[in-house]
Amino acid sequence: MKPELGVCYYPEHWPEEMWVKDAAKMVQSGLTWVRMGEFGWSRMEPAPGDLQFGWLDRAVETLGKAGLKVVMGTPTATPPRWMLDKHPDMLAVDAQGNPRKFGSRRHYCFSHHGYIEECARIAGIMGERYGQNPHVAAWQIDNEYGCHDTTISYSAAALNAFRRWLADHYGTIEALNFAWGNVFWSMEYSSFEQIELPNLTVTEPNPAHALAFKRFSSDQVAAFNKAQCDVLRKFTKAPLLHNYMGRVLDFDHYKVGEDLDIATWDSYPIGFLSDRLEAHSEHKTVYLQQGDPDMQAFHHDLYRSVGRGRWWVMEQQPGPVNWAPYNPAPLPGMVRLWSLEAVAHGAEVVSYFRWRQAPMAQEQMHAGLLTPYNRAAPALSEVRQTADELAELGEVEQKQAQVAIVLDYASNWAWETQPQGGGFDYFQLVFSAYRSLRKAGLSVDFIPPDITPHGAYNLILAPGLATLNDELVKRLTSVCNLGILGPRTGAITKDFQIPDRGRPGVDCLDCQVELVETLPPNISRAVQGGGAMQHWVERLSGSARDLLCFEDGTSALKEGGGLWYLAGNPDDALWDRVINLAAQNSGLTLHQMPEGLRRRETSDTVFLTNYNAHPVEWHGQIINGCDVAIIKPESHDPA
Numbered sequence: 001m002k003p004e005l006g007v008c009y010y011p012e013h014w015p016e017e018m019w020v021k022d023a024a025k026m027v028q029s030g031l032t033w034v035r036m037g038e039f040g041w042s043r044m045e046p047a048p049g050d051l052q053f054g055w056l057d058r059a060v061e062t063l064g065k066a067g068l069k070v071v072m073g074t075p076t077a078t079p080p081r082w083m084l085d086k087h088p089d090m091l092a093v094d095a096q097g098n099p100r101k102f103g104s105r106r107h108y109c110f111s112h113h114g115y116i117e118e119c120a121r122i123a124g125i126m127g128e129r130y131g132q133n134p135h136v137a138a139w140q141i142d143n144e145y146g147c148h149d150t151t152i153s154y155s156a157a158a159l160n161a162f163r164r165w166l167a168d169h170y171g172t173i174e175a176l177n178f179a180w181g182n183v184f185w186s187m188e189y190s191s192f193e194q195i196e197l198p199n200l201t202v203t204e205p206n207p208a209h210a211l212a213f214k215r216f217s218s219d220q221v222a223a224f225n226k227a228q229c230d231v232l233r234k235f236t237k238a239p240l241l242h243n244y245m246g247r248v249l250d251f252d253h254y255k256v257g258e259d260l261d262i263a264t265w266d267s268y269p270i271g272f273l274s275d276r277l278e279a280h281s282e283h284k285t286v287y288l289q290q291g292d293p294d295m296q297a298f299h300h301d302l303y304r305s306v307g308r309g310r311w312w313v314m315e316q317q318p319g320p321v322n323w324a325p326y327n328p329a330p331l332p333g334m335v336r337l338w339s340l341e342a343v344a345h346g347a348e349v350v351s352y353f354r355w356r357q358a359p360m361a362q363e364q365m366h367a368g369l370l371t372p373y374n375r376a377a378p379a380l381s382e383v384r385q386t387a388d389e390l391a392e393l394g395e396v397e398q399k400q401a402q403v404a405i406v407l408d409y410a411s412n413w414a415w416e417t418q419p420q421g422g423g424f425d426y427f428q429l430v431f432s433a434y435r436s437l438r439k440a441g442l443s444v445d446f447i448p449p450d451i452t453p454h455g456a457y458n459l460i461l462a463p464g465l466a467t468l469n470d471e472l473v474k475r476l477t478s479v480c481n482l483g484i485l486g487p488r489t490g491a492i493t494k495d496f497q498i499p500d501r502g503r504p505g506v507d508c509l510d511c512q513v514e515l516v517e518t519l520p521p522n523i524s525r526a527v528q529g530g531g532a533m534q535h536w537v538e539r540l541s542g543s544a545r546d547l548l549c550f551e552d553g554t555s556a557l558k559e560g561g562g563l564w565y566l567a568g569n570p571d572d573a574l575w576d577r578v579i580n581l582a583a584q585n586s587g588l589t590l591h592q593m594p595e596g597l598r599r600r601e602t603s604d605t606v607f608l609t610n611y612n613a614h615p616v617e618w619h620g621q622i623i624n625g626c627d628v629a630i631i632k633p634e635s636h637d638p639a
Helices: 015-029 054-065 081-087 113-130 157-170 173-182 205-232 253-257 267-275 282-288 295-305 335-342 379-392 409-417 426-439 468-478 574-584
Strands: 004-008 033-035 069-073 137-140 240-244 264-266 311-316 349-352 401-406 445-449 457-463 480-485 512-518 523-524 532-541 545-548 557-560 563-566 568-570 595-599 607-609 617-619 621-623 626-633
Touching: 004 379, 015 054, 015 264, 033 054, 033 137, 033 349, 054 069, 069 113, 113 626, 157 173, 157 205, 173 205, 205 240, 205 253, 205 409, 240 253, 240 311, 253 295, 264 295, 282 545, 295 311, 295 426, 295 445, 311 335, 335 349, 335 379, 335 595, 335 607, 349 379, 401 426, 426 445, 426 568, 426 574, 457 574, 457 626, 468 480, 468 563, 480 512, 480 574, 532 557, 532 574, 545 574, 568 574, 607 621, 621 626
Parallel strands: 004 033, 004 349, 033 069, 069 137, 137 240, 240 264, 264 311, 311 349, 401 445, 401 457, 457 480, 480 563
Antiparallel strands: 512 532, 523 532, 532 568, 545 557, 557 563, 595 607, 607 626, 617 621
């Protein structure tokens, strides 16, 4: 796979006489892909049935004639104003019962059948028009599912669809009452029509009810996406994709990805550091203009899994964004670093958002590769440099890592529903494990909980996996030398009940969770030899051997049958101890990395990315600040 670069472009924002010069400059800058169309519905169809595609025809021809490949976006994330007149009940509704009104974007409910039909209709019109166009080489469905907290809707359409979903899943109201434990607090129903959505209750709703609604809401996203995919498949053989987001876990990306060919995501390292990552203020200060050293790689590896090996960065931050609490500019070299890091993790395309900064509306403070005045922004020269380096680098082939993490979206929904204490967060638990692996110089894969990997791993981690069954345990133990479970692994059934067999309920591991406690942020439970558990701590019993103990002598880490169980949420120091101990027991070779330096292996290349603003020495080699060292087979790998 030879990586390429692209850019997001909005021809409807600019006079048509600019398009030819824009296209030529894109090619001159080393770009080969252009995404467009995903926000243009009001120009494609300014009134119901009034189709105006001439401008888009000319834009596609202009870009294609210059040698660029087009990613055509379906415009369904921004329904035009007339759509609301036609379907006044299509708006999503928030948990307080307020409609999510027109005036920005993503103002639709995934459950509204009328709007789904409109989306399939416009996708069909576009597919028929551009499906065989030689310049349209890929399709993006919608844009950023879940953005602005739009996965969940409490509308009348969602209520009716939820009731149908429950009837399909449970069959009878008696079965639902039993599964949800509705005898508690006299919550029993006599028909599915009595069930409301789990909002505006006096205190927390039944967690089984809330979790079922989250599962339903995720299924609605997948169904919405599938409706457009099914239509487009009739007109094109070009790959279909969607651009997911960072740290959005409220729908199952794996399930959405089943109907797509490529997973893409939108990478905003500096915005995410400020807006989406809990970290000490010192850490955020050090990486203020670089982004966290592991946040991007985490999502690269996740979406490589979601895309079954095929993935892109659809939107790469090129400068200050407009939406984070604070929006500093990237340090020189960081746009190149982010781009090459994505390639190291398997990106087929890295596409920058956007070509030219918009002079109007909500995103006018979001930098592009050009300023609004058509001058080169600082990132443009780094894009050209990256394109030259990729041409010299050639193909970059991935290989299976030695370590994998099981990431389960439903577990996130479960622990959001009932965290049992402030500070516990599924993403943070998984991310802290990932970060420790990366600090040890390891490449990491993600695997879904319901698929057996193609190859074997030395180590698989499944922290916080809410629901565990014999089949999943069998898959885990059959494809790895060592598996690490806990905390909270196997803690509930899919209907949010404590399993009859206990927690975690693994036959080959004689370990039972007898007591659970949660701790405030300023309190931790020290482990003998160093490190501590935080937020969530479990009291274990059973004959499984203790590998680590708390200072009071109780079990902190047990092992048996090729599995380990963690009795809490480790802090960074304890994660590092656990990973080092696991390496000794699973045949892994670690490469302990200096602060801010990360290592990624491909089939024949080692990439070293330095997120520090200063140089770092690695086995005699100096890697400059905000730089990438690429070590090929003929070079000495200092690892």
